[in-house]
Amino acid sequence: xxxxxxxxxxxxxxxLLCVECGKCVAVxxxxxxxxxxxxxxxxxxVIEKVLLDFDILGDERLWFCLTCNVCTDICPQGVRFRxxxxxxxxxxxxTGDSDQGAFCRxxxxxxxxxxxxxxxxxxxxxSAEELELCPKCRQYTAAQKMKGLVPAGRRVQAGxxxxxxxxxxxxxxxxxxxxxx
Ligand code: SF4
Ligand code: SF4
Numbered sequence: 001x002x003x004x005x006x007x008x009x010x011x012x013x014x015x016l017l018c019v020e021c022g023k024c025v026a027v028x029x030x031x032x033x034x035x036x037x038x039x040x041x042x043x044x045x046v047i048e049k050v051l052l053d054f055d056i057l058g059d060e061r062l063w064f065c066l067t068c069n070v071c072t073d074i075c076p077q078g079v080r081f082r083x084x085x086x087x088x089x090x091x092x093x094x095t096g097d098s099d100q101g102a103f104c105r106x107x108x109x110x111x112x113x114x115x116x117x118x119x120x121x122x123x124x125x126x127s128a129e130e131l132e133l134c135p136k137c138r139q140y141t142a143a144q145k146m147k148g149l150v151p152a153g154r155r156v157q158a159g160x161x162x163x164x165x166x167x168x169x170x171x172x173x174x175x176x177x178x179x180x181x
Contacts, residue, residue, distance in 0.1 A: 002087055006054045009091070013084035017077040018047045024071035024081060030064050033119055037064060043071045043081045057092055063100040063113040089113075104134035106141075 003009050010016055024043040031037050039045045041061040049056055056062060062085060069082045093101060093110055101110050102117040111117075111134060120128040133141060 002090075004091065006050060006056060006088060006091070009084050009087050010050050010054065013080040013087070014078050015047050015050055015081070015084060018044070018051070018079050019077055020044060020048070021076060023074050023076065024079075027070050027074050029068060029070070030066060033066070034064060034115065046085075047079070047081065056088065057095070058097070060100060062088055062092065064115055065113075066116065102132065104137050105132050106137040107134060109134045 003012055022044055025039075025045075028043055030042065040049070041064045043065070046056070046061055046065075049059070049061070065082065065085045067082050067086060071081050072079070072083070075081070089101065089110075100114055102112055102114050103110055111132070117128075117132070120131055124131075130138065
């Protein structure tokens with residue numbers, strides 16, 4: 001079961017074992033993406049803050065991580081920073097605070113941080129709109145579009161076929177009085 005406090009998450013995801021070696025900061029891609037990223041928002045900076053007073057739920061620095069998990073792969077202490085951040089964000093959302101998150105335009109499911117959306121919009125332009133839907137809603141939207149491409153008459157014919165009445169306008173098939181061998 002996922003803990004419901006920052007203290008519990010810090011323990012579960014091994015933040016208490018951090019030895020401040022800085023390897024996670026060296027490999028983290030956030031600095032290359034966000035011009036305004038400060039040390040406070042790096043994985044090590046966030047961990048320092050958590051271990052200081054656990055008071056980070058309302059803190060913007062929780063919302064920069066891209067959840068790539070590279071830091072976890074390199075950490076000599078097995079600190080699972082990505083998993084900690086994802087769980088901490090869910091805690092924030094459960095309190096009703098949605099300012100830092102972006103949510104699916106159709107169903108309202110959490111997608112990613114606002115920082116990520118701003119970055120994607122800058123890089124991808126209008127095509128980033130597709131990314132403002134969750135995978136399920138994207139799938140349903142595509143299916144609706146495909147459905148709209150099928151001519152209406154074709155759908156009626158398919159219905160006749162299912163009932164064993166043959167295709168409308170079809171000749172020469174079994175049971176329609178056509179020539180037999
Ligand atoms: S790599 Fe691991 S031990 Fe080193 S600073 Fe980052 S979280 Fe701490
Ligand atoms: S999971 Fe987050 S903190 Fe870790 S390397 Fe990726 S972006 Fe950086």
